[in-house]
Amino acid sequence: MLAYTIRRLLLLVPMGAGMVVVTFGLLLLIPGDPAALMLGQEAPAEAIAALRRSLGLDDPWHLRLGRYFLALVQGDMGMSLFQSQPVATIIWGRLGATVELAVAALLLASAIGISLGVVAAMRQGSWVDTLAMLFAQLGVSMPVYWLALLLMLGFAVHLGWLPAVGRGAPMSEALWAALRGRPEMLVQSLSYLVLPAFALAMNAAAVISRLVRASMLEVLREDFVRTARAKGLRRPRVVVRHALRNALLPVLSVIGLRFGALLGGAVLTESIFAWPGLGQLTIAAISQRDLPLIQGIVLTFAIVFALVNLVVDLLYAAVDPRVRLE
Amino acid sequence: MDLAVAAGETLAIVGESGCGKTMTALALMRLLPEGAEVAAGTVRLDGQDILALPERAVEDLRGSRIAMVFQEPMTALNPVMTVGAQIAEAVARHRGLGGRPAWAEAVEALRLVRMPDPAARARAYPHELSGGMRQRAVIAMALVNRPRVILADEPTTALDVTIQAQILALIGTLQAELGSAVVLITHDLGVVAETADRVIVMYAGRKVEEAAVTGLFDAPLHPYTQGLMAAVPRGRGGARLADIPGTVPPLSALPPGCAFAPRCPLAGPRCRTLRPPLTEPRPGHRVACWERGA
Numbered sequence: 001m002l003a004y005t006i007r008r009l010l011l012l013v014p015m016g017a018g019m020v021v022v023t024f025g026l027l028l029l030i031p032g033d034p035a036a037l038m039l040g041q042e043a044p045a046e047a048i049a050a051l052r053r054s055l056g057l058d059d060p061w062h063l064r065l066g067r068y069f070l071a072l073v074q075g076d077m078g079m080s081l082f083q084s085q086p087v088a089t090i091i092w093g094r095l096g097a098t099v100e101l102a103v104a105a106l107l108l109a110s111a112i113g114i115s116l117g118v119v120a121a122m123r124q125g126s127w128v129d130t131l132a133m134l135f136a137q138l139g140v141s142m143p144v145y146w147l148a149l150l151l152m153l154g155f156a157v158h159l160g161w162l163p164a165v166g167r168g169a170p171m172s173e174a175l176w177a178a179l180r181g182r183p184e185m186l187v188q189s190l191s192y193l194v195l196p197a198f199a200l201a202m203n204a205a206a207v208i209s210r211l212v213r214a215s216m217l218e219v220l221r222e223d224f225v226r227t228a229r230a231k232g233l234r235r236p237r238v239v240v241r242h243a244l245r246n247a248l249l250p251v252l253s254v255i256g257l258r259f260g261a262l263l264g265g266a267v268l269t270e271s272i273f274a275w276p277g278l279g280q281l282t283i284a285a286i287s288q289r290d291l292p293l294i295q296g297i298v299l300t301f302a303i304v305f306a307l308v309n310l311v312v313d314l315l316y317a318a319v320d321p322r323v324r325l326e
Numbered sequence: 327m328d329l330a331v332a333a334g335e336t337l338a339i340v341g342e343s344g345c346g347k348t349m350t351a352l353a354l355m356r357l358l359p360e361g362a363e364v365a366a367g368t369v370r371l372d373g374q375d376i377l378a379l380p381e382r383a384v385e386d387l388r389g390s391r392i393a394m395v396f397q398e399p400m401t402a403l404n405p406v407m408t409v410g411a412q413i414a415e416a417v418a419r420h421r422g423l424g425g426r427p428a429w430a431e432a433v434e435a436l437r438l439v440r441m442p443d444p445a446a447r448a449r450a451y452p453h454e455l456s457g458g459m460r461q462r463a464v465i466a467m468a469l470v471n472r473p474r475v476i477l478a479d480e481p482t483t484a485l486d487v488t489i490q491a492q493i494l495a496l497i498g499t500l501q502a503e504l505g506s507a508v509v510l511i512t513h514d515l516g517v518v519a520e521t522a523d524r525v526i527v528m529y530a531g532r533k534v535e536e537a538a539v540t541g542l543f544d545a546p547l548h549p550y551t552q553g554l555m556a557a558v559p560r561g562r563g564g565a566r567l568a569d570i571p572g573t574v575p576p577l578s579a580l581p582p583g584c585a586f587a588p589r590c591p592l593a594g595p596r597c598r599t600l601r602p603p604l605t606e607p608r609p610g611h612r613v614a615c616w617e618r619g620a
Binding site for chain 2: 167175221222223224226227229230231232233234241242245246318319321322
């Protein structure tokens with residue numbers, strides 16, 4: 001298990017290098033001259049040419065890629081063109097908020113998706129099943145930004161229960177404070193988190209619930225479920241210990257893959273709820289054509305996604321004894 | 327369909343695939359799959375009608391007083407739980423034992439079914455065991471609470487011939503030790519001859535013949551039973567095996583008279599219109615046949 005984990009972590013290096021090349025290549029293809037962007041429309045041509053030289057933009061592409069690699073190895077993602085800060089610093093300051101939102105959404109989506117899927121499978125063909133699958137259909141087809149606006153309108157504007165935009169204290173600090181007997185901070189942080197997390201979770205919850213339902217229906221027909229019942233076990237135990245544990249195996253890998261879609265959804269959700277994370281930063285960076293920043297963000301997203309899927313693979317092996325990690 | 331089995335007795339139910347043997351056993355456990363149900367009748371265990379009990383009361387009986395050994399040891403075990411945990415679960419459920427004592431009972435049950443190195447095997451997952459060991463685990467699971475009745479549904483079909491003999495002998499020994507009644511479901515007449523006290527021959531969901539095992543093998547009455555016996559290879563070589571022409575009719579489209587009539591060499595006009603009643607032409611030997619009945 002340990003050897004496998006280390007090998008998988010080492011594999012991230014060539015994967016990361018591939019990601020770097022791809023993001024670098026994409027930005028080469030995007031039209032627009034960063035030097036001209038930085039200096040504005042009125043800038044004289046000589047000034048632009050001088051800036052291009054000093055930024056190294058006139059060098060051939062392989063030289064620039066090589067330089068980028070060398071810098072990355074030292075943890076340097078370059079300087080942002082418009083905020084006079086290193087890209088790595090900017091991203092690091094925002095990463096926590098996005099991870100917090102994505103993890104909250106993933107937990108919420110799993111909880112909703114799994115319970116709906118199980119209930120629907122247990123009552124296949126009943127009105128509960130129909131209702132759950134209607135919900136799933138809605139969740140899959142409703143765009144994140146639309147749902148986000150509806151939630152904001154309903155719960156923040158009309159009912160006034162939750163704040164519409166912004167973020168409370170980081171969850172780590174809030175949890176720490178709550179542990180030391182000061183829960184107000186946690187309540188506040190959660191009140192900010194609920195709406196964006198829910199908006200972001202809905203799509204994944206819908207996908208997961210359909211998957212769990214199908215998987216449960218299949219597993220409930222398995223012989224070992226009948227064996228469990230023949231032992232006289234009570235129904236809840238048969239369903240949870242025997243059926244659900246097996247039904248979740250295929251769902252687990254899908255949850256990992258959904259995390260990618262979740263990061264994409266986070267870009268929209270964060271913009272709508274003014275959540276100060278990487279997604280919001282992405283939109284700002286793109287509209288400003290802050291190329292080093294875009295490059296850094298995309299690379300960060302890719303690495304987070306790869307790490308999450310590594311965790312899912314390890315989890316899979318922990319849950320299914322038939323998977324041998326050789 | 328009616329059957330009775332006494333403590334310590336082995337009753338075999340024989341018949342072709344699809345004739346309702348497994349469904350009969352599942353009905354006894356009240357474990358019929360969705361869409362199938364017992365239309366009418368009673369199942370009595372020590373005088374108590376299982377079919378009339380509420381589901382929770384049946385759950386209390388299952389695995390404690392009536393237990394089942396399933397056909398496919400490959401699929402009958404939960405792949406993500408150790409066999410020890412699966413057996414211990416049955417102990418904990420019915421005897422209220424905690425984790426450690428229940429586990430000890432599970433290891434003991436594995437020892438009882440002659441599992442080599444039971445303490446280590448209890449920690450193994452089903453895929454780490456051979457077919458024979460898995461079937462031993464399934465049997466241990468059924469026996470661990472010393473049930474009054476054991477339903478064994480083709481317990482050896484999925485196994486090698488050498489393992490088959492071991493498993494059958496094992497069931498016989500354990501039955502003697504525990505004094506349980508065994509209902510053995512099989513399509514293999516060789517197994518019947520070796521292990522059973524009494525035999526029920528089923529055809530298309532109905533009992534067509536019932537007799538003590540010696541009576542049945544010495545003088546089978548029903549043409550279907552005779553056909554089955556003619557189809558058993560006797561190792562004399564050369565002669566082609568006899569077969570029964572045709573197939574079992576689907577239970578949804580049974581002919582009006584005797585279900586076996588379309589395939590029966592003796593069938594007369596009465597057989598095609600009226601179902602033969604079960605009669606007892608010899609003491610303890612019953613048959614449902616117009617030609618052979620009393």
